[in-house]
Every structure is written in C-alpha cells, then in structure tokens.
Amino acid sequence: MSNASLLTGQESRFETKPKRRGQKACEYALILKYEFFQLRYDARGRQWFTTLQKCVVAIRLMAMGESPDTMDDYMRMSERTARESLYTLSRGVVETFGDVYLRKPSLHDLQEFYAAHEERHGFPGMIGSIDCTHWKMEKLSGSMERAIHKWSTRITFVGVRASDAPFTVNGNEYKYGYYPTDGIYPQYSTFVKAFRHPVEERDKFFKRRQEGARKDVKRAFGVLKAKWHIVEHAARPLYLETLRYIMYACIIMHNMIIEDKGRNIAHYILTEPRHVQFQPGTVDYLHRVVDIQDANKHRQLRKDLADYIFYGNNNDNE
Template sequence: MARTFFRKLLTYVSSEDDSDVHTEEVDGQSSRQRDNRQPRKFIRRDHAQGHERLFRDYFAENSVYPSNLFRRRFRMSRPLFLRILNEVESYEPYFVQIRDNAGRLGLSSMQKITAALRMLAYGVTGDFMDEYIRIDESTAMESLKRFSETIVNVFSDEYLRSPNANDIARLLLVGEQRGFPEMLGSIDCMHWKWKNCPAAWKGRAPAVNYTINGNDYTMGYYLADGIYPKWRTFVKTIPSPRGNKKKNFVKAQESARKDVERAFGVLQIVTQSYN
C-alpha cells in the first residue's frame, strides 16, 4: 500500500505541474503583460562554497556538528544518509555533479539531496535552504521531485512493500514499547476521500493472536482518530474522555500517532508548495 501511495503522490504532483503550465498557456498573460514583468536577476551563488560549508559542518572527519546533531537535523544517521546518497547518485544522473560551459562546478549531490531531505523533514519552502546550501528555489523543488521518484524506484521493493513476518514482529515490538501491545502502527488519510482508502482493511490485517481482558483477538490493529469507520482493525480516539483512565489512554494514543500525523503534514506542505 505504501508503494501505491507514493506513486499516487508523485502522479498527483506531476499532474499539478502539468495543469499549471496548461492553465498559464490558455488563461495566461498577454505578450504585453509578460513584457511588463520584471526580469529575473542573476544571483551568483557560489555553489562550491555551499558544498564546502555543508561538508565541513556535517560530513568531514572532524565535522563541526557531532553525530547526534546530524541525526536530529537530518532525521537519520550519517551512514544512512551516505547510503541513500550513493544509491540515488548511481541511479539518477541529475544528482551527479557536473561543470557548466564556463568550467564551474555545479551543485553537488550532497547539496541537492540535503535540500530535498530538509524540505521533507521540516516541511519548509523551496528557497529556505538557499542562504546555507546556495541552491535556488526551482532547483530545490526539482531536486525534491527527482529525489522522491528515485527513492520509489530504488527502494520500493525493499521498503515500500507489504510487511513480512520479520517486519510484523518488529512493528509489534515497537508498539509494545509505546504502550500498545499488538499494535501494527497508525493510520491517517488526511484530506483523502474515504473511497480511496483500502476497504480491505475492514476485516483483514496481519494475523496476530493475543488476549486482552479475557477477549481473544486474531489480528493486529492500527491507531486512528475519530473520523474512521468502526472496523475491527482500527482503535479510535475516545471522544470527550472522562476520568483519568480514559484521559491517560487518549494522551498515550495521541503521542503514539504523532509520527504519522507529522509525516502526512509534511507531505501536505510539500504538495502545496508545487501548486
């Protein structure tokens, strides 16, 4: 399902880009109006300086910022970032650093991928990283789009797939550590019509056998908020909780669901930035 979602997201983004271009061609400005627009000013950004600063801060042997700050700011470890960088650079020539006609080095793969990841991690606009990385808004947006497409193509078979037995065991362990035994994860289809969501989840989920309060269950469950149907695979938020027991449950559930809510929140911001 994850693979399908990401492909639909990329299709949506691409279609939005195409529709914007088409609308501008049909309903756009006249030649006179286009002539009145201010010409774009060329900014000499010094790409090499941006790469050197980024490398010195986070990737040099004695980097300015230690590994714990790298993980905090990139939302992953340095070795994982470098693995992704190598795979993406090998698959997509766009990320390979080249020289322009004047012999000057262009943006490095490290700069383009850092810009894409920072946009995904923080939900910031395309020009947010310009001052630090020395990358213009249009290139940052193109890097994000190509990075997302490449991640799907390179890693979908390994990570964007249905969970196997080992995956389920790991997810159950994480759920138990968060205070929800036998929980598979969280779900949040924010701003998606329910007809597009997986109806098969009504009674199908990975087989998990457990007993709670004397009741036997044969499938795992997902945490969800109150807008979802009353399906056996969804454990929904308690509306207007009363008493400490219910209030503590709601607090724990909201804490466990924050990851998926933040993830979809970032995707929403990124999608809007294309419009």
C-alpha cells in the same frame, strides 16, 4: 563518464566517517541511478552543482520547509534547480529505499508491534494509530482535493491485504490487529473506539487508556513533523504524485534516523517471506472484508480489551 569513475576519490571519505555512512550510501545510490545527480560540466567546461550540493538543498527544503527560491542566497542555486533537486531526491529515496523502509509489515513485524504496544500502553494486538496527522493543502483544485481524500481514506480497509497476525486477549483469539480510533470511524473489527458516554468505572478507565495510547502515537508523528517542516507547512507542489513522493521520502529518512539510533521496533529480515496480498474481487478477499466489517467482533474486542486492561491493572486504577 562511467559510474565507477564517479566514485573515485570519494570512497576514502566514506570509510573514515562511519556516522555518515547512511548519508553517503544514499548519495552514491542516487549517483548510480539518476543522471541528474551525476557530476556534469557545461559547454564552457565549468562544473555544475555536485551531488552533495543538490542533496543538501533538497534535504534543507524538506527539513526547513522553505521555498525553493530561497536557495539563491544560500547556494547560488536557481529556483528551478532547487525544486528539481527536491523532486528528484524524493523520488530517488522512495524508489531506492522504499522496499525496506516502506515495506508492508510481515508477520514478524506485526508481532513486534504487538509486544511493543502492550509493554508501553497495555493494549495487546495494537498496531498503531491511523489518525496521526493531516497535511493541509494550499491552492489546490477541487478535483485534486477529492483525489487526495480518496487516496487517504483507503486506509480504512487496512488489514484486507495484510498478513494474518492473530493475538489472544481475555481468552478470545482475534485474526487481525487493530488501531485505536475516535468515534468517526466505522465499527470494524480492526478499529477500537473508546466508550462515548462511559458510566462504569471500567469503561472510564478504558477510555482514558485508549485516548492516551492514541495521543502517544500522535506525539511520535509530531516528531516527524518537527524534523521535516515541509510536512507541517502548507503543501506547495501542484501534482499529487509529487506530494506522495515528498511525504514518503520524509518518512523513509525519518525511519533511517531511528534505525541508526537503534530505536526501531521492527527489524528488516531479508530472508523473511513477505505477506500474501489478496486481489480485490476474489473469494478470499471478500471473506476478509466481511470479517473486518463485522460489528459484533468490534464490540466483543472492545469488551475484551476493557476487561483485560481494567482487571489486569487494578493496582494502577485510580
């Protein structure tokens, strides 16, 4: 059966329901790319599960956080087929839509992040927060937990391979954006920590605003966990790659929903040049690492932000 024949008789349904175009586009992309989602028949000529049924089961498992064996009562589907639908859909969503919805931020994207966070939180040059959530693991070996920890801690060097997106605060220019963090992170120029024991009124005010900005970003990630309960529950799959695909697929579909509602901050521009990625071990890469790990810049940035936020918001100071 050709790929063209698979879409016959379904295009009219796609055109008459504009609100479901994103869902149908995802469904058709999976049909064209993966044999698992194509309509097939067994040796007796009986039709197997359709693409829509497999997608519904996979999305239900992600949204409800249920076990694959519960699909037997819901759709008369075996545990093995339900689990395979979940894994294949997650991988298909990442491989098909990852270049758009999981792209590394370009210079234009970072500038839009700066403007949005400064308008909402009062922090110029802020990208986001890196300590959003932790996906608790269940029944994992020690080696896998160490691998997951190693994979998750790579974000501490964020900015090394990102585009240069300079910003100015309090009259000083900085080359990279930053993330508000708590006290456990190192003193990097891309991290902004609150004062541990603030004494002056300026430091106390900055601590309140910094913690408020971090919690606001955490609440945004909480919306993701509320929509996709599989992220909130303990992880069941046995392979790290599968966990990665499931997490990324939830993020991609969450970004699709936000974009469909018109609430996305950054907008994808096809013709926009992508960021320049520096290879580890090169001179430019090492210079960026040294620049990011500069503790003096870390302290200077926090001081400039504290002055900018406090003296620029005297009317809001309590």
